Amino acid sequence: MPSTTMSAIQKLYEACNVSLSENGSLSAEAVDNIRAVLDMITPSDVGLECEAQAVRIWRSPRALNRKTVFHSSPAIRYRHIYECKSFSIGIFCIPASSVIPLHNHPGMTVLSKLVYGTAHVKSYDWIDTTEPLNLSKVRPAKVVRDGKMSAPCGAMVLHPAEGGNIHAFKAITPCAILDILTPPYSSEDGRHCSYFRRCPKSDPSGILLNRTKGSEFIWLEEYQPPDSFVIRRDLYTGPGLKL
Template identity: 55%
Template sequence: MPRVKRLYEVCKASFSNSGPISVEALENVRSCLDDIKPSDVGLEKEAQIARGWKGATNSNGRRGHSGSNQCPPPIKYLHVHECESFSNEIGIFCMPPSSVIPLHNHPGMTVLSKLLYGTMLIKSFDWVGTEEPIDPSEARPAKLVRDNQMTAPCGTTILYPTSGGNIHSFKAITPCALFDILSPPYSSNDGRDCTYFKKSRKSSSGVLPSGIDASEVAWLEECQPPESFVVQRGPYKGQIVKN
């Protein structure tokens, strides 16, 4: 059975409308996603380009050839599976060098991510509780979970609804592609809206719980994504997964 088809079948058996049915089921999905390669999803040519990438990025997040600076092309999203009745969403983000997916969250969702090719920077946070109530419209404290570089080939990562770095951002260093499985998928009717965040410049009077190092905490506030953040549907060249 083709790897993508097998992954779909395992997802179908492992997720319910509320997410993974068990820890073992989630590990089964992780194992299948670990096996996915660029050639399985029609991206071998793009992976070869990434492996031989010798481009340079500027500090302003732009890249150009022969001294010219241009904004990077839009991020492409390739939808591998789409079905309203299905309990998860499967897709691939193809990111050009210097492109950024801003800091955002996946409320109430479990997310499996596999870097298919390339190198990217990842920064992620989890909310922390405070000893005083916090107004949702104000900045909230979040503890840094991860701030490092990841290069393919590497294993699948899992973000849980309240841990593992559910609030995160990605910046492409080279061309890269991220295979994502979300369970359950975004749904505004069920309170699973994507929210974007930025570090707050405002000081907060909130009191952190004991044992939380203030140096590892950032105060985040909701914001609109930057105009430069553009995601376009792209043609998926791999096997189309259908029910």
């Protein structure tokens, strides 16, 4: 297929297929190559132009009843595009006020692109300590990001040990997030998703304050989210891939 007629999602797949491997090693050049393609993705490239247009109406001061703008289910939906042993591509469509709780991507690099809408992102990295802290299932983490992002904007890159690998999204408006995971989740290989919540805990020794040099940090504990938190698998209706 000539590059002039290749769809944007096909270009993204080609960039991932060339640059990513199942062993998880990822060069800065590979990240830049994929991010350059990902940053160019628009709602129409992934079959979401109608939803993006609805958000523009939703944001309008003249939108008297925002609930009538979106007629679909209020559930968070995941539109799967592609997955192999090296990477996965998919889109999360999140209704306004819905939350994807704090979760991690162990041993994985994540590239996230906000396709449309506005979301609040809060992300953390684990703090490694050499001192015995008797943490059991509670671990200290430092804040990496805490703020809003609105489309159009550049993609976020979360590395296994830095960049905010543990993160949560809250949709301020309806929004969609295109995720590339490399390598993808795999329980067989020890890469499974865990959820976390803030846990009150003190640091009387000052160990963490010294290690983080005064940066904000909190304690996180693993937990099971409530049954009401559901992500439904939805049909991807955008341009397909030629593998």
